[in-house]
Amino acid sequence: MSIKGKKVLVTGADGFIGSHLVELLMEKGCNVKAFTFYNSFNSWGWLDSFSKEKLSQLEVFSGDIRDPNGVRTAMKDCEVVFHLAALIAIPYSYHSPDSYVDTNVKGTLNIIQAARDLNIERVLVTSTSEIYGTAQYVPIDEKHPKQPQSPYSASKIGADCMADSFYRSFDMPITIVRPFNTYGPRQSARAIIPTIITQLLNGFDEIKLGDLTPTRDLLYVKDTVKGFLEIAEADSLIGHECNIATNSEISMQKMADTLIHLINPKAKIIQDENRIRPEKSEVFRLFGDNSKITEHTNWTIENTLEEGLQETINWFSDKENLKQYKAGIYNV
DSSP states (O other), X not given: OOOTTOEEEEETTTSHHHHHHHHHHXXXXXXXXXXXXXXXXXXXXXXXXXXXXXXXXXXXXXXXXXXXXXXXXXXXTOSEEEEOOOOOOHHHHHHOHHHHIIIIIIHHHHHHHHHHHHXXXXXXXXXXXXXXXXXXXXXXXXXXXXXXXXXXXXXXXXXXXXXXXXXXHHOOOEEEEEEOEEEOTTOOTTSHHHHHHHHHHTTOSEEEEOOOOOEEOEEEHHHHHHHHHHHHHOGGGTTOEEEEOOSOOEEHHHHHHHXXXXXXXXXXXXXXXXXXXXXXXXXXXXXXXXXXXXXXXXXXXXXXXXXXXXXXXXXXXXXXXXXXXXXXXXXX
């Protein structure tokens, strides 16, 4: 399938990865409808940072992924759906797990139910590398056991299983897209890289962080969204789960040291006990296998970690961007 010229719906379009995906799809000639979370401020999230010219070429639908009627209305005239809307913060899932089931599991069900009824041509459901838990072997391929080490990851496993069941039960054209640890401009401060950068750029000499022993497979956001597009065009991946990963890992200690060196070498790391996950909940190693996506598509990694981190620092260095982040608090 060629994505060019398709009417495409992106849920979670107001978020980090979603807003970058919207931009790429527009560049590729798609007719994009952006599903944003309805709120009384009429905020469209990161879409509000788009130029007036770009926004004029975009259709925005404000709704709630938990509302099946709104979801169905948004999808009526679409051919392809990229479903990214989700609650993603792991610490918040410890005390509000019900909201994760409602948004991540039921929200996904709303998408695939409507897609079945409306005969949507292609549905991509966004998963997460967190569903694998701490690696039992590396690199982690799509056959790796699923380990729900947080209510968040449990809800995403539930969403993945729901999507897979609709493929198997109704032969629907669904693919589960599983990005590893995406970072870059616009990422929430609930993630470690923006947490470090925003503290450093605000002049903090003591950087508060949690456990730095885990490793992660870090993927720059522009490579992630290119992976979404390549997977959407690969008919051979219908019915599959597909990692988007770099086939590498880096410890959070080394990554933090790199950022400190690039921004303020005098800064020191202070461990904040509030930021440490419960021992059995922490995912200590993520190292993704990208052989499936490279075998089925033309996807390649275009940004090295060093390049991606520098681009991210450059974006946060803009005072208009930095002021939107609350660096002095723990962003749950």
